[in-house]
Amino acid sequence: MRLTRYFLPILKETPAEAAIASHRLMLRAGMIRQAASGIYSWLPLGFKVLKRLEQIVHEEQQRAGHIPLLMPTLQPADLWRESGRYDDYGQEMLRIRDRHDRDMLYGPTNEELITDIFRSSVRSYKDLPLTLYHIQWKFRDEVRPRFGVMRGREFYMKDGYNFDLTKEDALHAYNRHLVSYLRTYERMGIQAIPMRADSGPIGGEDTHEFLMLADTGESEVFYDSAVTELSFGDRMIDYDDVAQCQGILEEFTSRYARTDETHDAAEFAKVPAERQRQARGIEVGQIFYFGTKYSQAMNAVVNGPDGAPTPVHMGSHGIGVSRLVGALIEANHDDNGIIWPEGVAPFKVGLVNLKQGDSAADTACEGLYQGLAARGLDPLYDDREERAGAKFATMDLVGCPWRITVGPRGLAAGTVELTSRRTGESEELSPEAALARCAQIYAGV
RNA sequence: CGGGCUAUAGCGCAGUCUGGUAGCGCGUCCGUCUGGGGGACGGAAGGUCGUGAGUUCGAAUCUCGCUAGCCCGACCA
Incomplete structure (x- = not known):
C-alpha cells in the first residue's frame, strides 16, 4: 500500500480519553474511532489487524476439526426464555422490540441459538462428535466500558460449541480447544496462560480462562512462574488423539495458575516461594464444559446406540478477537508506538x-x-x-x-x-x- | 449502579471567576527554503462555544433542565 493512497488518520497528540497504552496507540495510529461509549469504528489499519487475527483463529479452529458457520447478531427472545437466561442475564443484555412488538435481543453469546440449530437437525449419536463455531459481533451493555476495545460494549468474538454423546467425549473436546487456543495465541506472538476460573453466567463445572500477563490487566492472577516457561513450539498435534490432548492439558494446567476468583492461598503456599508470582492479566479467552445444562433445558437430544434419547454434553469456548487487538498492543509497544509481532503485522x-x-x-x-x-x-x-x-x-x-x-x-x-x-x-x-x-x-x- | 469530572476548530488546550460578539499549539491547504528522527519562514481555510430554556441592551461566560463522554469503585470476553 502506498501511504499517499491509503486512509491512515494518525494523530500526533494523544486524545484525552485514552487511559492505557493500547487505547492511546490505537487512536493515534488511526486504527479505531469511537462512535459511542464502548462502540468503535474500525479504520483500515485496525480492520486489517482484526481480520488478520480472525484469519489465524479460523485456521487454528479448522485445523482442530471445528466447523465454521455464521449466526446472526439479533436473536429472538423466545429461545432465551426456553433456557431461562432471558431473565437471568439482566441489564447487560440489549433488548430490542421489532415493529411487530416481538421481543428480540442483540446476542451477547450464542448457546441458545446453536442449540436450536443442533436440535432441529441432529437426531443420531452417529452425527457426533460435532463442534460448530463462528466469529461474530456480540453486544453486552456494560455498565462501564473502558480501555478502548479491551472492554467495549460491541466486540468481535469467536465462540464455539461442542456436542458430544458422553462426558468423556465432551472433555476431549474441552482439551482439544485448550490445545488449539494455545497454538492460536502462540502464533499471534503472545503468551496466554490457562488459569482455573469461575464459570459465571454461562454455568458449568470445568472452565479455564486464558490470561495474558500485563500490568494494565483487569484481573488479578496468582501463578507458579514455571508456567511461563512452557511453550507450545512447533510440535505436531493429532487432535483426535485423546491421550495427546489430555497430556498437553496436564502439561499446561498442572502448575498453580488461578485468577483471584478461584485463588486458594493455602494451595498457592505450596508453590516454592521463589516461584510464586502475583500479577495482573488480560483475559483473552475462556473455555467451558457445562454438561447437559442447555441440552436438557432446550431438549437437544440424540438417539444413542441403544435407541434411547440422550441429552448431549456440551461446552462453549470463546476468544475475544477484538480485545486481542488491544491486548497485543499492551504486550508489544514502546514510547514510539506499536511493535507488531510478525505473525499479526498489518x-x-x-x-x-x-x-x-x-x-x-x-x-x-x-x-x-x-x-x-x-x-x-x-x-x-x-x-x-x-x-x-x-x-x-x-x-x-x-x-x-x-x-x-x-x-x-x-x-x-x-x-x-x-x-x-x-x-x-x-x-x-x-x-x-x-x-x-x-x-x-x-x-x- | 454509587462517587468525581468534562463538553470551545480534526487533535490537545486557554478564555468562564469579573458578561461586550472567540484565541493558542499541533494538524490541514498554498508558496519559498530545506532534506537521515515529527525543520524554518510567509500566507490561508476551518468553530450554531454539546443541547434546550431563562436572566440581560448584550451570554462561551450567570441560572435551571437535558444529553453525551471520561475517571475511581462494585460487575464482566
Whole structure:
C-alpha cells in the first residue's frame, strides 16, 4: 500500500480519553474511532489487524476439526426464555422490540441459538462428535466500558460449541480447544496462560480462562512462574488423539495458575516461594464444559446406540478477537508506538523513501515495493512528501516490524537499510539482499 | 449502579471567576527554503462555544433542565 493512497488518520497528540497504552496507540495510529461509549469504528489499519487475527483463529479452529458457520447478531427472545437466561442475564443484555412488538435481543453469546440449530437437525449419536463455531459481533451493555476495545460494549468474538454423546467425549473436546487456543495465541506472538476460573453466567463445572500477563490487566492472577516457561513450539498435534490432548492439558494446567476468583492461598503456599508470582492479566479467552445444562433445558437430544434419547454434553469456548487487538498492543509497544509481532503485522515491511522526488530514491523504492509485494510481504510505502523524521515517526507508530530505509546517501554506496522495529538494529544491504532477508524473516510466519 | 469530572476548530488546550460578539499549539491547504528522527519562514481555510430554556441592551461566560463522554469503585470476553 502506498501511504499517499491509503486512509491512515494518525494523530500526533494523544486524545484525552485514552487511559492505557493500547487505547492511546490505537487512536493515534488511526486504527479505531469511537462512535459511542464502548462502540468503535474500525479504520483500515485496525480492520486489517482484526481480520488478520480472525484469519489465524479460523485456521487454528479448522485445523482442530471445528466447523465454521455464521449466526446472526439479533436473536429472538423466545429461545432465551426456553433456557431461562432471558431473565437471568439482566441489564447487560440489549433488548430490542421489532415493529411487530416481538421481543428480540442483540446476542451477547450464542448457546441458545446453536442449540436450536443442533436440535432441529441432529437426531443420531452417529452425527457426533460435532463442534460448530463462528466469529461474530456480540453486544453486552456494560455498565462501564473502558480501555478502548479491551472492554467495549460491541466486540468481535469467536465462540464455539461442542456436542458430544458422553462426558468423556465432551472433555476431549474441552482439551482439544485448550490445545488449539494455545497454538492460536502462540502464533499471534503472545503468551496466554490457562488459569482455573469461575464459570459465571454461562454455568458449568470445568472452565479455564486464558490470561495474558500485563500490568494494565483487569484481573488479578496468582501463578507458579514455571508456567511461563512452557511453550507450545512447533510440535505436531493429532487432535483426535485423546491421550495427546489430555497430556498437553496436564502439561499446561498442572502448575498453580488461578485468577483471584478461584485463588486458594493455602494451595498457592505450596508453590516454592521463589516461584510464586502475583500479577495482573488480560483475559483473552475462556473455555467451558457445562454438561447437559442447555441440552436438557432446550431438549437437544440424540438417539444413542441403544435407541434411547440422550441429552448431549456440551461446552462453549470463546476468544475475544477484538480485545486481542488491544491486548497485543499492551504486550508489544514502546514510547514510539506499536511493535507488531510478525505473525499479526498489518503491514509486514515499511518502506521509507527519504527523499521523495529524487529519481534514484524513487526508482529504488519502486523496485523494492514491487519486489516486496511480489513476495507477499504486504509493504507499506511511505511515499509522502515528508521529511525523514516524520516518516520514521509514522512507521514506528503504526508498528511495522521491519523497515527498509532508502536514501540518496545509501544508494550512492549501493545499499539500503533494514531495521528491526523491536531492537532498533539496522543492517546495510543491497536492495536485492534486503528483499531476500525479508522473505527469509517471514518464511515461517 | 454509587462517587468525581468534562463538553470551545480534526487533535490537545486557554478564555468562564469579573458578561461586550472567540484565541493558542499541533494538524490541514498554498508558496519559498530545506532534506537521515515529527525543520524554518510567509500566507490561508476551518468553530450554531454539546443541547434546550431563562436572566440581560448584550451570554462561551450567570441560572435551571437535558444529553453525551471520561475517571475511581462494585460487575464482566
